[in-house]
Amino acid sequence: MKVKIKEWHAVATWRWDMPEDEVCGICRVDFDGCCPNCKYPGDDCPLIVGKCHHSFHLHCILSWINQESAKGLCPMCRQKFEVAA
Numbered sequence: 001m002k003v004k005i006k007e008w009h010a011v012a013t014w015r016w017d018m019p020e021d022e023v024c025g026i027c028r029v030d031f032d033g034c035c036p037n038c039k040y041p042g043d044d045c046p047l048i049v050g051k052c053h054h055s056f057h058l059h060c061i062l063s064w065i066n067q068e069s070a071k072g073l074c075p076m077c078r079q080k081f082e083v084a085a
C-alpha cells in the first residue's frame with residue numbers, strides 16, 4: 001500500500017501563539033509544577049485556560065485579575081480574560 005504524506009505540513013506547522021507553551025505566563029513556573037502559593041501541584045492548584053488560549057495556574061490568574069491595574073485583561077495578550085468553556 002502506498003501512502004503519500006503530502007498534506008502533512010499544513011497541519012503540523014499550526015500552533016498556538018504561545019512563545020513558551022509549558023509555563024504559566026504569570027509565575028513562569030511550568031505546568032508540571034504549582035504556583036508560588038502552593039506546595040503541591042495537582043488538583044489543589046489547577047490550571048485554567050482562557051478564550052485567548054493562554055493558560056495559567058488558577059491562583060495566579062485570580063490574583064492577577066484582582067489587581068486594579070489588570071482591568072480583567074489577560075497578562076499575555078491584553079484581551080479580556082474569559083475562561084474557555
Ligand SMILES: [Zn+2]
Pocket residue numbers: 024025026027028029034035036056057060
Ligand atoms: Zn502560575
Ligand SMILES: [Zn+2]
Pocket residue numbers: 034035036037038044045046057059060
Ligand atoms: Zn496554587
Ligand SMILES: [Zn+2]
Pocket residue numbers: 050052053054074075076077078079
Ligand atoms: Zn491571552
